[in-house]
Amino acid sequence: MNITLNVWRQPGPKAPGKMVAYELMGVEDHMSFLEMLDVLNEELFARGEEPVAFDSDCREGICGMCGLVINGIAHGPEVTTTCQLHMRSFKDGDTITIEPWRSTAFPIIKDLVVDRRALDRIIQAGGYISVNTGAAPDAHAVPVPKPDADRAFEAAACIGCGACVAACPNASAMLFTAAKITHLGMLPQGQPERLGRVVDMLNQHDAEGFGGCQNIGECAAVCPKEIPLDVISQLNADLSRSWRRGH
Numbered sequence: 001m002n003i004t005l006n007v008w009r010q011p012g013p014k015a016p017g018k019m020v021a022y023e024l025m026g027v028e029d030h031m032s033f034l035e036m037l038d039v040l041n042e043e044l045f046a047r048g049e050e051p052v053a054f055d056s057d058c059r060e061g062i063c064g065m066c067g068l069v070i071n072g073i074a075h076g077p078e079v080t081t082t083c084q085l086h087m088r089s090f091k092d093g094d095t096i097t098i099e100p101w102r103s104t105a106f107p108i109i110k111d112l113v114v115d116r117r118a119l120d121r122i123i124q125a126g127g128y129i130s131v132n133t134g135a136a137p138d139a140h141a142v143p144v145p146k147p148d149a150d151r152a153f154e155a156a157a158c159i160g161c162g163a164c165v166a167a168c169p170n171a172s173a174m175l176f177t178a179a180k181i182t183h184l185g186m187l188p189q190g191q192p193e194r195l196g197r198v199v200d201m202l203n204q205h206d207a208e209g210f211g212g213c214q215n216i217g218e219c220a221a222v223c224p225k226e227i228p229l230d231v232i233s234q235l236n237a238d239l240s241r242s243w244r245r246g247h
Contacts, residue, residue, distance in 0.1 A: 001027040001087065004095040005040065007052055010108055017108070019097070029088040033076065034059060034066060036087055037098075053111035059083040061224065064161030068112055069099040074163035074222040081161065081224045101162050103171035104209040118208040119160050122177055125204035126197045131189045148186045155183035157225040164219035164227075170211030175219035177205050178235035179227045185238060195242035198235060 002025050010017030024043070027036055034056050041051035057065040066083040070076035076085045090096060098112065106114040144152075158179035165173045181198050184190030190197075213232060220229040 001029060001090070001092045003027055003090065003093070006095060006097040007040075007112070008099045009052070009111055011050075011110065013107055013109060027087055029086070031087045032059070032083055033068075033070070033085040033087065034083050053109075053113045055113050056083060062159065064159035064224075067101055067161045067163055067166065069101065069166055071097050074101070074166040075161075075224055079222065079224060079226070081159075084224075101166040103162075103165050105171065105173070106162060106165065114162075116160070116162050118210070119162060119173065119176060121208060122173065122201050122204045123160075123180055125200045126180065126184070127193055127200065129184070129189050130192050142188050144187060152183045152186035155179040155186070155227065155231055158183075158223075158227050159225060161224065163222045163224060165210065167218040167222040168211065168213075169216060169218070170214060172213045172219070173205055173208075173210040174213035174232050174235070175223065175227055175229070177201055178231040181238060182231040182234045185234065195238060195245060198238040199242050202235075202239065 002023070005022045005024060006019045007022060008017055009020045022040060022044075024036070024040055027039070031039070034054070037052060037054055044051050054068065055065045057063045059066070061081040061084040064081065066081055067075060068082045070082070070085070075082050077089050078085050100106075100108055100112045101114045101116070103114075105118040106116055108114050156179075158176060160176060162173075162176070164175040165171050168174075181201060184197065185194050215229070215232065217229050220227060
């Protein structure tokens with residue numbers, strides 16, 4: 001397979017960036033997208049050119065480090081992480097455009113690498129669980145209804161990759177924030193700080209420069225862990241309760 005790559009190149013946070021085209025020959029359809037970028041970088045290194053900087057870690061769809069915008073879609077044409085996207089999703093002669101996540105809250109570090117620590121700060125704003133457990137309790141000591149446990153587990157699957165932000169026209173991180181709020185809000189341990197937590201995390205969300213949510217749904221459409229859009233409804237319900245109780 002022979003392809004053309006249009007890749008965003010930017011040498012540093014303050015430097016101007018531009019799209020650069022590369023021709024890549026002999027790409028195998030069993031390669032992952034990141035393996036294809038590794039091949040590109042090997043060729044660039046052999047020619048004495050600067051390799052393309054991109055993020056990756058586990059390459060198993062677990063850590064969320066690998067996010068790229070591929071042909072205008074966060075993580076590419078399949079609903080999965082970039083590292084789990086394979087070149088069989090493309091065809092010979094294709095032109096593939098590769099860009100970083102684009103958001104004020106995700107400043108570019110270099111090329112395709114962005115600073116996503118804003119998501120960490122939203123989590124930190126949620127604080128700690130203050131329930132005193134003493135010794136580790138038995139697994140069945142605090143009964144949790146199965147629908148609540150399933151809902152918490154579903155929301156906890158969020159890996160913080162930032163695809164929701166990259167896909168949203170407003171660069172909102174509301175799906176991410178709502179997932180973190182929901183997975184704690186569905187469990188008994190998350191109740192003491194539940195209403196204060198939603199206010200603190202939303203205030204941090206806005207302070208980081210993320211946009212507002214208009215329930216367009218692009219975030220849920222590209223989420224590799226299929227976090228449902230209705231977690232945002234639960235966030236809004238908790239926020240309404242916090243206002244009524246004066247948080």
